[in-house]
Amino acid sequence: MDKSQIVTKIIGSPKNPVKEKGRAFAPTNIALCKYWGKRNEKINLPLNPSLSISMGDLGTKTVVSMSDKEDQVFLNGEYLDPSNSFTTRLQTYLDLYRPSPNTFFQVHTENNIPTAAGLASSASGFAALVLALNDLFGWNLEQRNLSILARIGSGSASRSIYEGFVTWHAGEREDGMDSYAEPLEVRWPEFRVGTLTLSTEQKKVGSRSGMRLTKETSSLYQGWPDKARFDFNLLQEAITHKDFSQLGRVSEGNALTMHATMIGAWPPLLYWLPESVAHMHKIWELRESGVPVYFTMDAGPNLKLLFLAETQSILEENFPKMKVVVPF
Amino acid sequence: MDKSQIVTKIIGSPKNPVKEKGRAFAPTNIALCKYWGKRNEKINLPLNPSLSISMGDLGTKTVVSMSDKEDQVFLNGEYLDPSNSFTTRLQTYLDLYRPSPNTFFQVHTENNIPTAAGLASSASGFAALVLALNDLFGWNLEQRNLSILARIGSGSASRSIYEGFVTWHAGEREDGMDSYAEPLEVRWPEFRVGTLTLSTEQKKVGSRSGMRLTKETSSLYQGWPDKARFDFNLLQEAITHKDFSQLGRVSEGNALTMHATMIGAWPPLLYWLPESVAHMHKIWELRESGVPVYFTMDAGPNLKLLFLAETQSILEENFPKMKVVVPF
Numbered sequence: 001m002d003k004s005q006i007v008t009k010i011i012g013s014p015k016n017p018v019k020e021k022g023r024a025f026a027p028t029n030i031a032l033c034k035y036w037g038k039r040n041e042k043i044n045l046p047l048n049p050s051l052s053i054s055m056g057d058l059g060t061k062t063v064v065s066m067s068d069k070e071d072q073v074f075l076n077g078e079y080l081d082p083s084n085s086f087t088t089r090l091q092t093y094l095d096l097y098r099p100s101p102n103t104f105f106q107v108h109t110e111n112n113i114p115t116a117a118g119l120a121s122s123a124s125g126f127a128a129l130v131l132a133l134n135d136l137f138g139w140n141l142e143q144r145n146l147s148i149l150a151r152i153g154s155g156s157a158s159r160s161i162y163e164g165f166v167t168w169h170a171g172e173r174e175d176g177m178d179s180y181a182e183p184l185e186v187r188w189p190e191f192r193v194g195t196l197t198l199s200t201e202q203k204k205v206g207s208r209s210g211m212r213l214t215k216e217t218s219s220l221y222q223g224w225p226d227k228a229r230f231d232f233n234l235l236q237e238a239i240t241h242k243d244f245s246q247l248g249r250v251s252e253g254n255a256l257t258m259h260a261t262m263i264g265a266w267p268p269l270l271y272w273l274p275e276s277v278a279h280m281h282k283i284w285e286l287r288e289s290g291v292p293v294y295f296t297m298d299a300g301p302n303l304k305l306l307f308l309a310e311t312q313s314i315l316e317e318n319f320p321k322m323k324v325v326v327p328f
Numbered sequence: 329m330d331k332s333q334i335v336t337k338i339i340g341s342p343k344n345p346v347k348e349k350g351r352a353f354a355p356t357n358i359a360l361c362k363y364w365g366k367r368n369e370k371i372n373l374p375l376n377p378s379l380s381i382s383m384g385d386l387g388t389k390t391v392v393s394m395s396d397k398e399d400q401v402f403l404n405g406e407y408l409d410p411s412n413s414f415t416t417r418l419q420t421y422l423d424l425y426r427p428s429p430n431t432f433f434q435v436h437t438e439n440n441i442p443t444a445a446g447l448a449s450s451a452s453g454f455a456a457l458v459l460a461l462n463d464l465f466g467w468n469l470e471q472r473n474l475s476i477l478a479r480i481g482s483g484s485a486s487r488s489i490y491e492g493f494v495t496w497h498a499g500e501r502e503d504g505m506d507s508y509a510e511p512l513e514v515r516w517p518e519f520r521v522g523t524l525t526l527s528t529e530q531k532k533v534g535s536r537s538g539m540r541l542t543k544e545t546s547s548l549y550q551g552w553p554d555k556a557r558f559d560f561n562l563l564q565e566a567i568t569h570k571d572f573s574q575l576g577r578v579s580e581g582n583a584l585t586m587h588a589t590m591i592g593a594w595p596p597l598l599y600w601l602p603e604s605v606a607h608m609h610k611i612w613e614l615r616e617s618g619v620p621v622y623f624t625m626d627a628g629p630n631l632k633l634l635f636l637a638e639t640q641s642i643l644e645e646n647f648p649k650m651k652v653v654v655p656f
Contacts, residue, residue, distance in 0.1 A: 219551045219552075219554065219558075220552075220555075220585060220588055220589065220592070222550070223548040223592075224547075224548075226547065227547035227548075230547075252596070256591050256592060256596050257546075257547060257591075261548065263584050263587065263591065264548070264551075264584060264585040264588040264589075266577065266581050267612075268584050268608075270608060273609075274606040277601065277602045277605050280596075281598075281601075
C-alpha cells in the first residue's frame, strides 16, 4: 500500500479543478499525548494513538491554483527556489493529485507561526494544503478522509484538520483507512497554552529521524506504546470531566516519557537546552508553591505551558516572554 | 531473611575484639553499569548486575574500637551529635555486630571525597567500616563475604571492597548469598575518570527513594533490567579487550538510560541542572570533533568524564575545574 493507492481510494483518479483558486486555513496543533513511532513509515501509520489541542488562529493559510509551466511555491509571500527542501517536499506530495503529468500547481502558503520554533508548521501546512485542494477540486470529502490525506503528507497534520481537542486513532489496518483524526466535542474556553521559545534554530535531528532512531536503538521504547495508549484514555477522561489537574499531569508525564525514550537512544538524542531544564525546574517550583501549571514539549527544546485563564497573570509575571494561545 | 540472619550466616554469633583498634581504607566507586532498582529492599538485593571502577585513593579511612558508654561517631575529626542521620544509620548497622547489647563502638571516619558531591561516600563508608570490623574482630573473612556484609549496609558498598574494575552479581537467591562483588583481573593504567562537580547541595530525593519511585511509577523501567544485563556483558568484554570506545559508549548509554527511567517517573525525577545539560552538549561536541571522551552520571547533577591518559591535557583545557582520578 503506497500513498497513491490511498489517494485513489479516497478521490478516485485525479480530476480537473472546479474553480480557479482553492483556499483554506488550518491551525497548528500541540499533542498532549504524543505521536512517537511509526508502524508504517511510507504512509505515516503510528504505533500509538495521540491527542492534541489545535492552536486557534495560529496556523497556515494556503491558496492553491494551477500553473502553466512548473510548480511554484511561495512561503510568506516569498518565491522559493525549486531546490528548496520545502518546495521539493510539497512537489512530491502534489504529484499525488496532478490531473496529468504536465499539470503544475502554484501554492501560496502563509504561516503566522515561527517556522521551526517547535510549533509544528508541517502539521498545519499539510492540513491547509489538503483543505485547499479539496476546495480547488471540489472533492467534497468527509473530514476523516481529509484527515487521512493530510496524514500521508505529515503524520501530525491528520489532527490539524480540526479545531479544539482532537484524537488521532492509531488504527490497525494495513491500508491505514482506520487511522484518522476526529474532534472531541468538548469546548473548554478557560484552557490556555503558553509558548516559551528558547531557540528557533533548525534542529539537528528532525522528528522523523528522531522517531526512527529511538524506535530502533532505545531499549526503553518498548514501554512507550502501552504508556501512550494508557495516557490517551486518561486524557480523554480528563477532558470530558474538565479535570485540569489530571490533564496536566498526564500531558507532562507523556511528554517527559517521550523525551526519556530518546535519551535512552544511541547516539543519545537530547533536544533539551540548559534553558529547557531551567524552565522545567521553575515550573516544578511554581507547582510546589500551589500554582496549577504543567508543561509539554515536542521534539525540540521549547516548552509549552498548560494552564487555565485564572492562572494567566501569575504565569505572565513569571515568564515575561511567554506567548499565550487561547484555543477556544 | 533479614540482615541479622545474614550476619549470623557469615560470622556466626558476635564475638569480642581481638585487638584494640580495627583499621581499614576503602575506595569510593563509580558504576559504569548502574545499580538501579532492588528486588529486596531490606537486604539490598539488586534487580540487575552492575559494574564499577574504584576511585584509587579517593575514599574512606575508618578506625573502629570499642567504647565504654555509648556509640561515638567522628566524621573527618568532628564528633557528630547522636541525632545526626549519619550516626543513626551507622548505629543501626553496628547493632548487627555488638557482642552484647551493652557494648558500644567508637568510629572514626575520614572521607577525602566531598560528601554528597555525587561521589558516593556511603559506598566507601560502609565498605571501610566492614573491613575495619573484620580487622577489629579478627574474622578473617573471604572477600565475597565482606562484600555481602558491605552490601547490607549500602548496595554499592559491595563493590567498594575492591580496587579497579569490579562486578556485582545480581544473584537469584532469596538470602542474597550469591549477590556479591568480585574484581576483574584487568589493570588499565591509562584509564582516567574526571569529576565535574556542578553542585554540592544535598539532593532533594536520595537514590534509595529515587530507585523506588522509578520502579513503582515509571512505565519505562520495564526495559531497564534487560538493558543493564546486556550492558554488563558488553562492559566486561570492553574491559577485557581494552576497547575504550565500547566502554565509553556503553557506560554513557547506560547512565543516560538510567536517568531516562527517572524522567519517565511521576512526579518526574530529574537530577539534572541546566549546567549538567550544558556539559553534555559540550562533551558531545568534543566527541564529534574527534576527542574520545564519554561521561557517566549517578543519581545527581554531576558528570564524570571517562577518557584515556592521552586525552587528559585537551580535556583539562576544556574543563578547567575537572579533577582527574587515576584508578590504577
